[in-house]
Amino acid sequence: MSERKLPRFIMCFCTGECPGFAKLELWKFINFVRNELDVEYAIVHPQLCVDDGDRFLKDYLREGETDTIYIIGGCDPRMQKKMFKDAFAEKGLDVDKQLISLDLRNMPTEEVMRKVQEAVEQALK
Ligand code: SF4
Secondary structure, X not given: OOOOOOOEEEEEOHHHOOHHHOOOOHHHHHHHHHHHOOOOEEEEEOOOOOHHHHHHHHHHOOOOOOOOOEEEEEOOHHHHHXXXXXXXXXXXXXXXXXXXXXEXXXXXXXXXXXXXXXXXXXXXX
């Protein structure tokens, strides 16, 4: 039996200016995700919901690969789904099954780490 693919994690850091992420120690956090959690890799993007973010997602999502889970940390999950669904659809991916969106605003680094750890465990089930 083949093993499930490791999830891929993107932290959308909202330009770095968003007060919602003021408490987050970004590099400590992203190094925790890439070194300690079972992810394929972890990256930081400055702003996924604008034109260059959209172009990035369309480059980044693996066409037709329906068993990869993408975990995106950022703002409200419903907003994320609205903003990213076209890029997923264009690559033949199911946004409802393959995207785990996490609202990581307004919480300290340890809590953010815990939330992402839970999402990775959920993705690997
Ligand atoms: S997707 Fe959300 S977290 Fe990312 S830049 Fe846009 S508003 Fe900010």
